Amino acid sequence: MIIEKSKEMMRESFQKSTYRFAHTPPKRFGTDFGIYIHVPFCRSKCAFCPFYKEIYQEAEKKRYLKALTNEINRAEMTGQCSWLYFGGGTPNLLTIDELASILETIRSHVDPKSIGIELLPSIATQEYLCGLANVGFTKISMGVESFQEKTLVANGRKPVPPRHVENLLTKCGELGLWSNVDMMIGIREQAGSTFLPDIESLTTMAPSQVTLYPHMTIRNAADSSSMSNAEQFSFIEKAGEILVRAGYKRKGVWTFGKGDDIYDSSRDELVADYAGFGPTAFSTYGDWKVVNPELDVYCDMHSDKDGRPLGFIGKKTKAADNWRRFARMIYDLESHVSPSFPLGISGFCALLGLTGYAARGKLTGKGILFAHEITKTVVESLPFPIQNPRVVENYNDYLACKGNTGTAHARAAAE
Numbered sequence: 099m100i101i102e103k104s105k106e107m108m109r110e111s112f113q114k115s116t117y118r119f120a121h122t123p124p125k126r127f128g129t130d131f132g133i134y135i136h137v138p139f140c141r142s143k144c145a146f147c148p149f150y151k152e153i154y155q156e157a158e159k160k161r162y163l164k165a166l167t168n169e170i171n172r173a174e175m176t177g178q179c180s181w182l183y184f185g186g187g188t189p190n191l192l193t194i195d196e197l198a199s200i201l202e203t204i205r206s207h208v209d210p211k212s213i214g215i216e217l218l219p220s221i222a223t224q225e226y227l228c229g230l231a232n233v234g235f236t237k238i239s240m241g242v243e244s245f246q247e248k249t250l251v252a253n254g255r256k257p258v259p260p261r262h263v264e265n266l267l268t269k270c271g272e273l274g275l276w277s278n279v280d281m282m283i284g285i286r287e288q289a290g291s292t293f294l295p296d297i298e299s300l301t302t303m304a305p306s307q308v309t310l311y312p313h314m315t316i317r318n319a320a321d322s323s324s325m326s327n328a329e330q331f332s333f334i335e336k337a338g339e340i341l342v343r344a345g346y347k348r349k350g351v352w353t354f355g356k357g358d359d360i361y362d363s364s365r366d367e368l369v370a371d372y373a374g375f376g377p378t379a380f381s382t383y384g385d386w387k388v389v390n391p392e393l394d395v396y397c398d399m400h401s402d403k404d405g406r407p408l409g410f411i412g413k414k415t416k417a418a419d420n421w422r423r424f425a426r427m428i429y430d431l432e433s434h435v436s437p438s439f440p441l442g443i444s445g446f447c448a449l450l451g452l453t454g455y456a457a458r459g460k461l462t463g464k465g466i467l468f469a470h471e472i473t474k475t476v477v478e479s480l481p482f483p484i485q486n487p488r489v490v491e492n493y494n495d496y497l498a499c500k501g502n503t504g505t506a507h508a509r510a511a512a513e
C-alpha cells in the first residue's frame with residue numbers, strides 16, 4: 099500500500115514535466131557541479147539497453163568529436179567540477195588520443211576532481227587501461243552484466259571470458275584505477291540459477307565496487323524483463339549477502355563497495371546540477387533541464403563555433419526536485435524527517451518510521467524492498483523527450499529539424 103501510493107505520487111510529479119524544442123539557455127556552471135559526456139556509438143545494440151546510441155562509423159565519430167569540442171567550448175564553466183563521467187553507448191570506442199583531446203578541452207575551462215569512464219569489456223585491453231591512467235582517468239566502470247555465454251549472445255553482446263575481466267581488474271589495481279562492475283538480473287535468456295554463481299566468481303576478481311541492476315524497462319526503448327520485481331529483488335538481496343561475506347559494504351540499494359568511495363553517476367545526478375555534453379545528454383542548471391537532440395541534429399548545430407544550439411527545454415519544478423531528493427535519500431537506504439522537505443514528504447518519512455520501513459534514520463529489510471521499487475519507478479518514469487514525443491509541446495518542429503537539419507537549424511538560428 100505504502101509502496102504503491104508513493105510510486106503513484108512520484109509518477110504524477112514526473113508526468114507534469116513538459117519540454118519545448120527551442121534555443122537553449124546558456125550553460126553556466128560555477129560551483130558544485132558535474133559533467134557528463136555521452137558517447138553515442140556501439141558496434142552492436144544490446145537487447146536490454148534503452149540508452150541512445152548509433153552503430154559506430156568512423157566518419158560519424160569524427161563529426162561528433164568536432165561538435166563535442168564546440169559544444170564544450172560554448173559552455174561557461176569555471177572552478178572545480180566534482181565529477182566528470184563518460185557514458186554511453188560505448189565510450190571505449192574512442193581512442194586514448196581522442197579522450198585526451200576532450201580532456202584538454204574540458205581542462206581549459208575547469209579542473210575535474212575525478213574522471214570516470216564506462217567500458218565495454220570485450221574490447222577493453224590492459225594497454226587501454228594504461229592509456230586511461232596516463233591521461234588522468236581515476237575510475238572505470240565495466241558492463242560485464244553476466245558471465246554466461248548463452249545469455250550474453252542472446253542479448254546481442256560478444257561473450258567475454260571471465261579470465262579477461264579478471265586480468266583487466268588486476269591491471270586496474272596495479273594502476274590505482276578504481277573499478278566498478280555492472281551485473282544485471284532479469285535479462286533475456288538468463289537463468290536465475292546462474293546469477294549467484296556469477297557473483298561468487300566476481301568476488302574473487304575483487305573490483306572496488308559491484309552494481310547489481312535489475313533489468314528495467316525504460317521508456318519502452320528495449321526488451322522488458324521476464325522476471326517480476328519481487329524475483330529481481332530477491333536475487334539482488336542474495337547476491338548482496340555473497341558480496342557482504344566477501345568484504346563489501348552496501349552503499350546503496352544496488353551498490354556494494356569496498357572502502358569509502360562510491361561511483362554512481364545516477365545517484366549523483368539525482369541532486370547536483372550537471373552539464374551534459376553530446377547527443378541526447380541531459381543537463382540541469384538554474385531553473386532549467388535541457389536535453390540535447392540526437393546525433394544528426396546535434397552535429398549540425400555544433401558544426402561551427404557560432405550559431406545558437408537547440409534542445410528540449412523544461413522548467414524545473416520544485417515538486418519534482420523534492421521527489422528527486424527524496425529518491426536519492428531512499429536510494430542511500432536512509433529516511434529522515436527533515437525540515438528541508440515539504441510537509442507531504444516529511445509526513446511520508448514519518449509514516450515510513452511508524453510502519454516499520456525505517457528505524458533510527460535507516461531503512462529496514464522491508465524498507466530496502468521499498469527503495470528497490472521506488473528507484474525502479476524513478477528510473478522507469480523519468481519523462482525523456484526523445485523517446486516520449488507527447489511530453490514535447492512542439493515535437494513537429496524537432497521532426498522538421500531532423501528531416502532537414504541544415505535548413506531548419508539555419509531558420510531557427512535566424513529567428
Ligand SMILES: C[S@@+](CC[C@H](N)C(=O)[O-])C[C@H]1O[C@@H](n2cnc3c(N)ncnc32)[C@H](O)[C@@H]1O
Pocket residue numbers: 146147148149185186187188189216217218219240241242243280281282311312313314315316320
Ligand atoms: C549505458 S550502459 C553501457 C556500457 C557499455 N557500453 C557496455 O555495454 O558495457 C551502462 C550500464 O547500464 C546498465 N543498463 C543498461 N540497460 C539497462 C536496463 N534496461 N536496466 C537496468 N540497467 C541497464 C548496464 O548494467 C550497463 O552496464
